[in-house]
Amino acid sequence: MHLFISDLDGTLLDKNAELPAETTADLNELISEGMAFTVATARSPASVGIILKDLDLRLPLILMNGVLIFDPVKKDFDVINKLSDTAVAKVLKLRLELNLAPFMYRMQDNVMTTAYDNLINNTMHEFYEERVQRYGKNFCHTDRLENLADDVIYFCFIDCREKLQPMYDALKDDSDIKLAYYPDIYGEEWYLEVFSANASKEAGVRYLREKLGCTKITAFGDNLNDLPMFDAADEKIAVGNAAPQLKTAADKIIGANTENGVAKYLKEVFNG
Structure with a gap:
């Protein structure tokens, strides 16, 4: 399985912290065609549930920088990492x-x-x-x-x-x-x-790699808290509006979040 994982704010979401209708339609079409896709975000279950309510997510989500891993099909948490x-x-x-x-x-x-x-x-x-x-x-x-x-x-x-x-x-x-x-x-x-210390976007990506048997993971990000996710991915992609450190760490730079950059790239890769 080739798994694609995207950050939300500044990466998949627009400047109003919303998922554009075009992005939703593009991703749902790709998921229906068999693309393995999920998200990794610093956001909590409450806001993610509202923002992504129209997205047909079927694989576990990495939430709160990897503190929580939530299964949208079972509607339950796979992982809860508490502080000591x-x-x-x-x-x-x-x-x-x-x-x-x-x-x-x-x-x-x-x-x-x-x-x-x-x-x-x-x-x-x-x-x-x-x-x-x-x-x-x-x-x-x-x-x-x-x-x-x-x-x-x-x-x-x-x-x-x-x-x-x-x-x-x-x-x-x-x-x-x-x-x-x-x-x-x-x-x-x-x-x-x-x-x-048991949690991070990196740990979340490694968990999904093992759970899903991923042979390749591509990660999309924009900010400094995405660097750990990049460390665990096989392919690292920064959106055009990303922080300089992310662009330096990335294998590729694509269109900005305001240009539907992630979804456009996925359509090219998955259908090409």
Whole structure:
């Protein structure tokens, strides 16, 4: 099996974080003809479920940078990677010392909730409002995140790079933790995402290779958090709007996300 895996934001989605009708139609046609296709994204199940509702996905999805692997046919999780209690305590202690406020994701009985104690900048407010109004996401406000610090799978910090850098530096060498650290393609802030060392887009790709018996994997990406996925792929393709580091790591560069670049390339390859 030759498996094609695409990132979402900045790669498959347009500038409004939507899947264009043309892309949906092209991909559904290719999937119906036998193309093996799935996605790998930093997004959670709630937003992915809405964004990709018209896409006929049949293979497991890599979500939240590999923390979750979700089977759209069984409608259940193949993999849930939780953070250790030690890692959670370390992150929560550091965020107080550094005056940062994360979104903290928890998974209990296969139901995910997102807790927060403070929205400290405009981007966090926008993130919250969009996910509640557009995707119906379940957020829980608490005075102390420590009160809800069980079954944690993920932390998402959104702030300026200068404020996030000390947190990144403090965690980057922790063998119990993986990090995704990259600029927001929709704004000026940066994301720092913290999750289990057992999880990554790379680990997710390797899981799918073994589960599906893939003989070749082609990955499409645009941002720094796609570099781990590139490491596990046989063929690495960057969209035209990708970060310079992705273009350097890529085997090929195709059309931008706003030009339906991924779907056009797949039509050429699969039908050619």
